[in-house]
Amino acid sequence: MSGHAAPVPMISTAQGPLTGQAHVPGDKSISHRALILGALSVGETRITGLLEGEDVLDTGRAMRAFGAEVARDEDGTWHMHGVGVGGFAEPDGVIDCGNSGTGVRLIMGAMATSPITATFTGDASLNARPMARVTDPLAQFGACTYGRAGGRLPMTVVGAADPVPVRYTVPVPSAQVKSALLLAGLNAPGETVVIEAAATRDHTERMLAGFGAEIAVRDVAEGREITLTGRPELRPQDIVVPRDPSSAAFPVCAALIVPGSDVLVPNIGLNPTRAGLFYTLQDMGADLTFENMREEGGEPVADLRAKYSPDMHGIEVPPERAASMIDEYPVLSVVAANATGATVMRGVAELRVKESDRIAAMATGLRAAGVEVEDGPDWWIVHGCGAGNVPGGAQAASHLDHRIAMSFLVMGLASERPMRVDDGAPIATSFPVFEPLMTGLGADIRRSGA
Incomplete structure (x- = not known):
């Protein structure tokens, strides 16, 4: 996803019910981690169900630049021949991570304890995002970083020649920071310990254990303590990537607010550190059910059925739930606009430093x-208009943020007047089939020259 790509204006209009099955892409968080850990293992890792959005493809290209062999079969199976922990080669060129904050932060962590140098850049949105919350703790391992003012990309990372293990308490809940430190700890001797006050998505811990790393998690007075023993030989894996709950949020939320809708979203990962949105929607009175609950590849999975829910009401979302649904607050606010009463969202300062x-x-x-909103540094309140009463009729700026663009397009499906977004091109970073998937359910979402 280039920061210089031509904008793609889009428009959505209310039009009948949404029905059918929505086969959303593979989980983005798991896809990134599968590629990185496959590159750090010894032997061949096979990955099926990988999300082939621009963010993940950029991570695949980065792993190739660091020396791993990366190939894709015609049937969509990916093959990784890894270089082992500490085996990254110095890349010849600049590593372009496009729009992906997850990709760049995890890759920085993975290379920070190897004696190599790499320069990272991204699109305009990524280059505006602060990296200090990752690079500061990486410096404790011995890595050095040189970037633009404010700790922003482009940035050069000089990996530690003689890394040391670290004990670090993450000041603000962040799966990206935690994961970057754990990946850095792989090539540090001894034990690296990361402590988080509130549990964040634990895909990295689960996947590290699956690849054979020695990792232990326990509850302590400060919160959740993760201990990783450095310099393991990671074993290659066959990984089946579950479908992304963050992508599932859009057809699910659309079905809840469009009259007459009944949509099934199969095979969605319901990791408890990722499923907060769905429980929040149920608390608001949504007709949302989990069917065929099961486990695949160590991750809980279910089929989600969402039906039109005209009687939803605002709630105060528990702040401790924020980490498990941080990417879903934008589309939750669209549902809140269609509910009655106020939906209060607190403890969400992380939203201020996302893609936008x-x-x-x-x-x-x-x-x-036409929706009343109050907001502060780490909170916001949406005052609902009630089902079918959102005026709409506005153009929203996406700010190069895929989730902002998709959220306002979902909003237009239930508004009195159409909603426009100035640029839907960033959607390809995480959900490249969003447009055909939604139109296949009956949504009126299209590209617009205006």
Whole structure:
């Protein structure tokens, strides 16, 4: 996803019920980690169900640049021949991570304890995002970083020649920071310990254990303590990537607010550190059920059935749930606009430093569409209009943020007047089939020259 790509204006309009099955792409978080750990293992890792969005493809290209062999079969199976822990080669060129904050932060962690140098860049959105919350703790391992003012990309990382293990308490819940430190700890001698006050998505811990790393998790007074023993030989794996709950959020939320809708979203990962949105929707009175509960590849999975729910009501979302649904607050705010009463969201400062300032982006667009919103540094409140009463009729700025673009397109499906977004091109970073998937359910979402 180039920061210089031509904008793709899009429009969505209310039109009948959404029905059928929505086969969303593979989980983005797991896809990134599968490629990186496959590159750090010894032997061949096979990955099926990989999300082939631009963010993940950029991570695959980066692993190739660091010396791993990366190939894709015609049937969509990916093959990784890894170089082993500490085996990264120095890349010849700049590593372009496109729009992916997850990709760049995890890759920085994975290379920070090897004696190599790499320069990272991205699109305009990624280059505006702060990296210090990852690079500062990586410096404790012995890595050095040189970037633009404010700790922003482009940035050069000089890996530690003689890394040391680290004990670090993550100041703000962040799966990206935690995961970067654990990946750095792989090539540090002894034990690296990461402590988080609130549990964040644990795909990295689960996958490290699957690849054969010695990792232990326990509850302590400060929160959740993860201990990783450095310099293991990671064993290659066959990985089946479950479908992405963050992508599932869009057809699910659309079905809840479009009259007459009944949509089944199969094979969705329900890792408890990722499923907060779905429980929040149920708390609001949504007709959302989990069917065929099962486990695949160590991750809980279910089919989600979402039906039109005209009687949803606002709630105060438990702040401790924020880490498990941080990417879903934008589309939750669209559902909140269609509910009655106020939906209160607190402890969400992380939204200010995502691909965009998501609180500001959503608040501005919602207000333009006739919805009352209050917001502060780490909180916001959406005052619902009730089912079918959102005026709409506005153009929202996506700010190069895929989730902002998709959220406002979902909003237009239930608004009195159509909603436009200035640029839907960033959607390809995480959900390349969003447009045909939604139109296949009956949604009126299309590209617009205006």
